[in-house]
Structures are given as C-alpha cells and as structure tokens.
Amino acid sequence: MKLAIYGYGNLGRGVECAIAQNPDASLFGVFTRRAPESVKTLTGAPVFAAADIFNYQDEIDLVIICGGSATDLPKMTPALAAKFNVIDSFDTHANIPAHFDAVNKAAVESGHVALISCGWDPGMFSLNRLYASAILPQGTDYTFWGRGVSQGHSDAIRRIDGVLDARQYTVPVAAALDAVRSGSTPALTTRQKHLRECYVVAAEDADKTRIEKEIKEMPNYFADYDTTVTIITKEEMAKNHAELPHGGCVIRTGKTGLSGEHTHVIEYRLQLDSNPEFTASVLVAFARAMCRKASRGEVGCKTVFDIAPAELSPLSGEELRAHML
Amino acid sequence: MKLAIYGYGNLGRGVECAIAQNPDASLFGVFTRRAPESVKTLTGAPVFAAADIFNYQDEIDLVIICGGSATDLPKMTPALAAKFNVIDSFDTHANIPAHFDAVNKAAVESGHVALISCGWDPGMFSLNRLYASAILPQGTDYTFWGRGVSQGHSDAIRRIDGVLDARQYTVPVAAALDAVRSGSTPALTTRQKHLRECYVVAAEDADKTRIEKEIKEMPNYFADYDTTVTIITKEEMAKNHAELPHGGCVIRTGKTGLSGEHTHVIEYRLQLDSNPEFTASVLVAFARAMCRKASRGEVGCKTVFDIAPAELSPLSGEELRAHML
Numbered sequence: 348m349k350l351a352i353y354g355y356g357n358l359g360r361g362v363e364c365a366i367a368q369n370p371d372a373s374l375f376g377v378f379t380r381r382a383p384e385s386v387k388t389l390t391g392a393p394v395f396a397a398a399d400i401f402n403y404q405d406e407i408d409l410v411i412i413c414g415g416s417a418t419d420l421p422k423m424t425p426a427l428a429a430k431f432n433v434i435d436s437f438d439t440h441a442n443i444p445a446h447f448d449a450v451n452k453a454a455v456e457s458g459h460v461a462l463i464s465c466g467w468d469p470g471m472f473s474l475n476r477l478y479a480s481a482i483l484p485q486g487t488d489y490t491f492w493g494r495g496v497s498q499g500h501s502d503a504i505r506r507i508d509g510v511l512d513a514r515q516y517t518v519p520v521a522a523a524l525d526a527v528r529s530g531s532t533p534a535l536t537t538r539q540k541h542l543r544e545c546y547v548v549a550a551e552d553a554d555k556t557r558i559e560k561e562i563k564e565m566p567n568y569f570a571d572y573d574t575t576v577t578i579i580t581k582e583e584m585a586k587n588h589a590e591l592p593h594g595g596c597v598i599r600t601g602k603t604g605l606s607g608e609h610t611h612v613i614e615y616r617l618q619l620d621s622n623p624e625f626t627a628s629v630l631v632a633f634a635r636a637m638c639r640k641a642s643r644g645e646v647g648c649k650t651v652f653d654i655a656p657a658e659l660s661p662l663s664g665e666e667l668r669a670h671m672l
Numbered sequence: 673m674k675l676a677i678y679g680y681g682n683l684g685r686g687v688e689c690a691i692a693q694n695p696d697a698s699l700f701g702v703f704t705r706r707a708p709e710s711v712k713t714l715t716g717a718p719v720f721a722a723a724d725i726f727n728y729q730d731e732i733d734l735v736i737i738c739g740g741s742a743t744d745l746p747k748m749t750p751a752l753a754a755k756f757n758v759i760d761s762f763d764t765h766a767n768i769p770a771h772f773d774a775v776n777k778a779a780v781e782s783g784h785v786a787l788i789s790c791g792w793d794p795g796m797f798s799l800n801r802l803y804a805s806a807i808l809p810q811g812t813d814y815t816f817w818g819r820g821v822s823q824g825h826s827d828a829i830r831r832i833d834g835v836l837d838a839r840q841y842t843v844p845v846a847a848a849l850d851a852v853r854s855g856s857t858p859a860l861t862t863r864q865k866h867l868r869e870c871y872v873v874a875a876e877d878a879d880k881t882r883i884e885k886e887i888k889e890m891p892n893y894f895a896d897y898d899t900t901v902t903i904i905t906k907e908e909m910a911k912n913h914a915e916l917p918h919g920g921c922v923i924r925t926g927k928t929g930l931s932g933e934h935t936h937v938i939e940y941r942l943q944l945d946s947n948p949e950f951t952a953s954v955l956v957a958f959a960r961a962m963c964r965k966a967s968r969g970e971v972g973c974k975t976v977f978d979i980a981p982a983e984l985s986p987l988s989g990e991e992l993r994a995h996m997l
Binding site for chain 2: 361364365367368369389390440443444447464469471473474475476477478480481482483484485528530603604605609610611612613614615616617618619620621624625627628629632635650651652653654655656657659660661664665667668669671672
C-alpha cells in the first residue's frame with residue numbers, strides 16, 4: 348500500500364516511522380502547508396505542498412491526515428475524502444457524529460473509503476469499551492488517563508501571562524484505580540479520578556504566586572482537580588519534560604450468574620513512551636484494513652468498530668488461525 | 673435471536689445465565705445427552721434429548737455448543753453445522769486449523785455460519801494478540817494465565833491413586849509479570865512464568881508423600897513448574913475451592929520511532945470469578961454477531977478475528993459512534 352502523510356507535526360513524523368516498520372507499506376510523500384523546501388523528513392521522504400496533493404491521485408492508495416481536531420480535520424477530511432481514501436484521528440468526542448456525517452457524504456459521493464477517529468482514545472480504548480460492554484451487559488465502565496502529557500492542558504497554561512513554557516501531566520489517582528480493579532464500582536468524582544501535575548517555566552519577573560493561582564482556578568481545565576504547580580527552569584524543562592508519554596486504562600467490571608453472584612474485571616491498559624508514535628502505529632495498522640476495503644470496492648465512512656480485526660494484520664486468515672488464535 | 677444450548681455442564685449453565693442478561697436473546701431450550709427428565713435447568717428452560725435437535729431446525733437461530741474440546745466438539749460442531757448456525761469454544765490450540773476446515777466444509781455445504789474457538793483463550797486473548805501485533809510490529813508477546821483453576825490439571829491429579837478430589841491453581845510469577853510490564857523483554861522459561869498450587873483431598877490410608885511426589889514429577893503437567901501440594905479435608909475443599917475463578921493477561925511490548933527509541937506496553941487483563949460464566953458471556957455476544965451474519969446470507973466458518981466489533985453490540989452504529997467512540 349502506498350500511503351501519503353498530510354500534515355507533518357509530531358503525528359506525521361510518527362506515521363513516517365510506523366510506515367518504515369511495515370514492509371507492506373510505503374510512503375509516497377509528505378504534504379505540508381509550510382514551504383516544502385523548509386521541511387526535512389526523518390527518512391528522506393519527499394515533501395510536497397499540501398495544495399498539490401490532488402495532482403497525485405493515481406499514485407496514492409490512502410492519505411493519513413495528521414491535522415488538529417479543532418479546526419483542521421473538520422475541513423481537511425471531507426475535502427480529501429472527495430478524491431482519496433483517507434484516515435484521520437479526529438478526537439473531539441462530542442463532534443464525532445457530525446464529523447462522521449460530513450466525511451461519509453464526501454466518501455460515498457466520490458466512491459472512496461474513510462476511517463475517522465482512529466488512535467487510542469478514540470480508537471483502541473473505544474474498541475475495548477465496546478467489546479467489554481457487549482460481553483458484560485450488566486456492568487460499569489471506567490476510563491483512566493495517564494500518567495501522561497495533556498497537550499491541551501499544557502497549551503492552556505502557556506496562555507497565562509508570564510508563562511514561557513509548560514507541561515501538564517494527567518495522573519490517575521492510585522486509590523481510585525485500586526478500588527475499580529478490585530471489582531467494586533465506586534461512584535468517582537472528577538477530583539477522585541485524576542490529579543494534574545504542572546511544570547512551568549516562568550518569566551524572571553513574573554509573579555509565580557499569581558501564575559499558580561491562575562492555573563489552579565482555571566475553569567474546566569484545573570478547577571475541578573487537585574493540581575500541583577512546580578516552577579522549573581528552562582533547562583529542567585528541556586532535560587526532564589521533552590517527551591510526550593501517555594497511556595491509561597479502560598476497565599469494565601460486570602456481574603454474571605443467575606443473580607449476579609460472580610464479578611469480572613476486564614482491563615485494557617496502555618503505557619506509552621510516545622503518544623504521537625503510538626497513535627501513528629494504530630493509524631498505519633488501520634490503513635492496511637482500509638486499503639483492503641477499498642480494493643474490494645467498499646465505500647463510505649467507517650470507524651474502528653466496523654473493521655474486522657483480521658483486516659489489520661499482514662498475516663493471512665490461515666496464518667492467524669494457526670499462530671494467533 | 674432464538675438460541676439453543678447443546679450440552680448442559682458448567683458452560684451450558686453459564687450460557688443460560690448470559691442469555692437471561694441480553695434482552696434481544698431468548699433461549700429455545702437445552703439439549704442434553706442425559707435423560708432430559710433428569711435435568712433441571714436454572715431458569716426453567718425446557719430440556720430436550722440431544723438426538724432430537726434436528727426436529728427443531730426452523731425454531732432455532734443458532735446453537736451454542738457446550739461440549740469438551742478433546743472428543744465432543746470435533747464431532748459435534750461439524751455435525752450441527754450441517755443443519756444449524758453454530759458457535760463453539762474449541763480450545764485445543766494446535767488442532768484449530770483442522771477443526772476450522774471440518775466445520776467450514778459442513779457450514780459452506782449447508783449454507784450456515786459457524787464460529788469456532790470463541791471464549792477468552794482462544795477468544796478475547798487471541799483478539800488482543802492480533803490487535804497488539806498489528807499495531808506494534810516490532811514487539812514481543814507474553815501471555816500469563818491465572819490465578820485460576822485449571823480443570824485439566826485438576827483432573828490429572830484426580831487420576832492419581834489415593835486422590836479423592838483435587839483443585840489446581842495456575843499462578844503467574846509476580847516477578848516475571850513485573851518485568852514484562854516494565855517494558856523489558858525477558859526470555860522466560862516455563863518455570864519462571866507460572867507456579868502451580870495444588871489442593872488435594874487424599875484417602876485416609878493413602879501415602880501423602882507418594883501423592884505429592886507423583887504430582888510434582890508428572891511430565892508436561894507439573895515437572896517443569898514449581899509446584900506446591902497442600903493436603904486438605906473434604907470440608908475445606910467444599911468451603912474454599914468450590915468456585916472456578918480464572919483470568920490472566922496478554923501483554924505486548926514494542927518499539928517505535930526511527931531507531932526504536934520509544935517503548936510501549938499494551939496489556940489486556942481478565943480477572944474472572946467464574947471461568948465458565950465469562951466464557952459463556954463471550955459466546956452470547958458473538959452469537960449476536962453470527963445471527964446478523966446469517967441474516968445477511970453469509971456462510972462458512974469464522975473466528976473472532978473475522979467479526980467487526982460493532983456486530984457484537986445491541987446498539988446501532990449511530991449509537992456506538994455517539995456514546996462509545
């Protein structure tokens with residue numbers, strides 16, 4: 348399968364690395380809104396201007412769209428689905444139905460396939476919510492995130508006056524996790540589920556007390572959480588907080604038996620050194636499935652729920668049954 | 673969907689309970705090789721003689737076959753697939769390809785669908801091996817089982833002279849689990865991965881030392897493991913070891929990045945109070961998917977790898993996208 352990367356930030360670079368790990372995938376090139384000559388790819392893959400992508404329709408099996416969910420993907424994915432098979436990692440949960448409709452319309456009209464909201468949440472976490480709820484209909488779901496960097500929360504801190512840089516870690520509360528893993532079904536408030544750890548580089552003359560107060564009182568982002576703020580130097584930030592780790596777990600506890608006398612716990616857990624590289628790896632596995640769907644003439648928008656797991660693997664059905672079942 | 677249960681042991685009773693939890697499923701009846709009048713079902717469902725099942729072809733959407741993998745299922749599943757849509761939980765991993773071929777031939781010839789090897793291992797563990805290996809092609813897989821009752825190992829102990837009853841727990845070695853969860857990829861021997869804990873009720877005049885020695889030296893079952901043997905009373909057995917808990921985890925650690933500089937850990941973990949009831953719950957969820965496939969006119973044998981997750985859920989695609997993605 349010949350893939351293209353549309354958008355070359357952390358996620359695009361992750362996709363480039365993931366393609367290099369899959370012998371049946373090759374990278375046609377990277378499409379960027381920046382000046383192509385200013386962009387150097389990790390693997391030496393060619394760089395094109397985003398606007399030129401429509402010149403290469405016959406040479407690309409599928410475009411992996413690596414844009415942001417807030418403003419990029421709602422425009423990019425339907426526009427590209429009008430000419431290409433596409434995948435994105437749209438992650439604004441509340442807007443998924445509207446995004447699906449827009450992408451589905453474009454893909455059906457153009458006769459292409461599209462997959463939206465692919466990654467780990469939405470993505471692998473969603474799949475595990477679905478499997479677990481189908482298996483244990485009488486049960487309760489919990490999702491914990493972290494320990495990991497939330498880019499949205501880090502950005503929110505950076506907008507505070509006097510802040511030069513910031514990194515926010517979302518941390519699950521150990522006591523809450525332990526309670527859920529035990530099979531009990533506690534009602535947990537926002538504060539009881541996650542902590543927020545903030546590391547901030549402040550301007551020399553900035554009022555650190557005010558910055559800390561502004562962070563801790565910020566509605567939606569921090570006010571409902573136990574939040575710690577640690578002022579660090581630019582050097583400490585570069586040394587200790589340069590990576591983008593993340594992860595978390597989806598847990599469902601449920602009852603079976605004639606009168607619910609048996610308890611079961613299903614847990615899916617991710618521990619990721621690099622959030623964008625893992626998301627990229629999920630995207631490339633699902634790209635394989637979508638190329639197969641396209642080659643069978645399927646059209647329209649899909650989600651991870653619609654993909655039979657066998658389609659993700661380079662192995663044949665026979666090999667999968669013999670070695671993985 | 674109208675389901676039938678073929679074989680009424682622990683698993684069949686689990687399926688009966690699971691059907692009761694799913695409003696879109698109903699139980700036509702239980703088919704048994706015992707005298708029907710000697711069998712009383714948990715929910716009052718009617719009991720029929722196994723040999724009579726072919727009289728009810730028009731009234732049953734799918735048969736959940738609850739027989740043993742050693743001798744029952746290799747015969748039962750192809751025979752029933754000649755007249756019904758069927759599911760089984762065939763779990764002799766090495767013989768899956770042969771079983772698949774036999775069942776597929778019968779199902780294709782008769783125009784039915786069949787699903788084999790559905791449960792948690794094979795089943796949900798297999799699915800997680802597949803997803804994780806497709807996402808992280810450069811990685812290493814580990815499967816740990818337990819803490820849980822292995823019925824095969826318990827039976828093996830019961831065959832020793834002087835043993836009245838036995839229960840064997842498979843226990844993952846904590847140090848091995850910790851090492852794998854840390855993201856390292858240790859080479860683990862059989863002995864380093866699992867312990868075997870045996871609880872034995874011995875005849876009053878039996879030589880307990882001999883029994884312990886025979887257990888610990890039994891090839892394949894115990895000789896390669898650190899095994900503990902505890903002699904207990906019949907009353908202790910009834911009080912402390914009446915349940916059939918099980919579980920375990922599938923872990924894949926893999927590398928991403930241009931030169932494998934980032935490590936990821938994917939873990940799927942089950943903690944089950946009742947092994948047969950959980951397996952039964954998986955069977956009923958997949959029965960839903962198979963009834964849908966049958967109603968679309970699909971035929972032939974499938975595995976869990978071939979089923980799009982959305983097909984397992986009673987919710988519509990629209991509901992799934994809005995609430996679970």
